[in-house]
């Protein structure tokens with residue numbers, strides 16, 4: 001099934017998302033997969049497009065779990081389509097894990113998601129791994145019935161039972177998902193970027209907020225902020241330290257770059273001043289903020305690019 005046979009030991013990296021009806025065990029499984037490495041999540045717009053929930057790093061793989069906000073059976077309008085954001089996310093990932101809890105029979109909610117997945121994936125052939133979650137809650141007989149019902153529900157790349165709370169088969173889930181990731185020269189993210197540096201995320205937020213101030217309508221979603229480096233200025237006395245903070249602001253088009261920069265750079269200076277004040281408040285020391293606006297064409301449609309941009 002997989003193009004990346006495990007024995008080749010080629011490095012693979014990519015994006016996955018877990019879907020399933022409410023209470024299916026997605027969050028618990030995410031935490032079990034990720035272990036202690038819980039990603040910083042932010043409620044701000046920068047990360048609502050693809051909130052990274054965690055990174056699962058193996059010796060030869062990096063699996064980046066992203067959120068699908070609001071994937072559920074619409075309560076009121078049966079048969080309503082999934083919202084565009086969910087569809088977009090599902091189309092951008094390399095593999096999808098569909099969680100079906102063993103303690104409940106397959107129901108209309110699961111069937112709804114299965115139909116949507118079949119349709120969305122039809123053209124692109126994104127593999128869907130069915131995960132029978134909460135396997136600890138039922139006996140073998142019932143689990144077997146559940147697996148058969150899952151098999152009948154759709155065309156899955158694999159079916160894996162697991163118990164996130166007991167830790168049963170969690171490694172197997174990670175391995176099966178990783179089998180469907182594309183080859184990559186190396187990790188898409190530094191392993192520690194999401195765990196060790198909440199300040200970096202907050203700095204990016206502050207810059208993003210400042211850059212969007214007053215121009216939200218003109219730049220909807222088309223802005224990504226990446227903190228390039230934060231280094232103490234050399235030669236400063238310990239009493240008056242200065243931090244050099246270098247930040248890249250990515251936009252999609254030249255016209256958007258012009259908006260961010262403003263006439264003669266006037267707007268960018270304001271953005272810089274506002275953001276710098278915020279960063280100084282956050283870090284409690286003086287900051288020299290170096291802002292660069294760059295055009296990264298079509299970054300929103302390219303998961304690899306999104307990865308590099310810190311999404």
Ligand SMILES: Nc1nc2c(ncn2[C@@H]2O[C@H](COP(=O)(O)OP(=O)(O)OP(=O)(O)O)[C@@H](O)[C@H]2O)c(=O)[nH]1
Pocket residue numbers: 020021022023024025026027028029133134135136137162163164165166
């Ligand atoms: N026994 C058992 N309970 C589990 C397991 N995984 C999750 N649960 C429980 O099931 C409930 C729902 O789990 P969540 O991980 O929050 O489910 P979710 O799919 O993220 O839910 P939503 O956020 O509503 O979509 C929680 O009470 C969990 O403790 C499991 O492997 N075994």
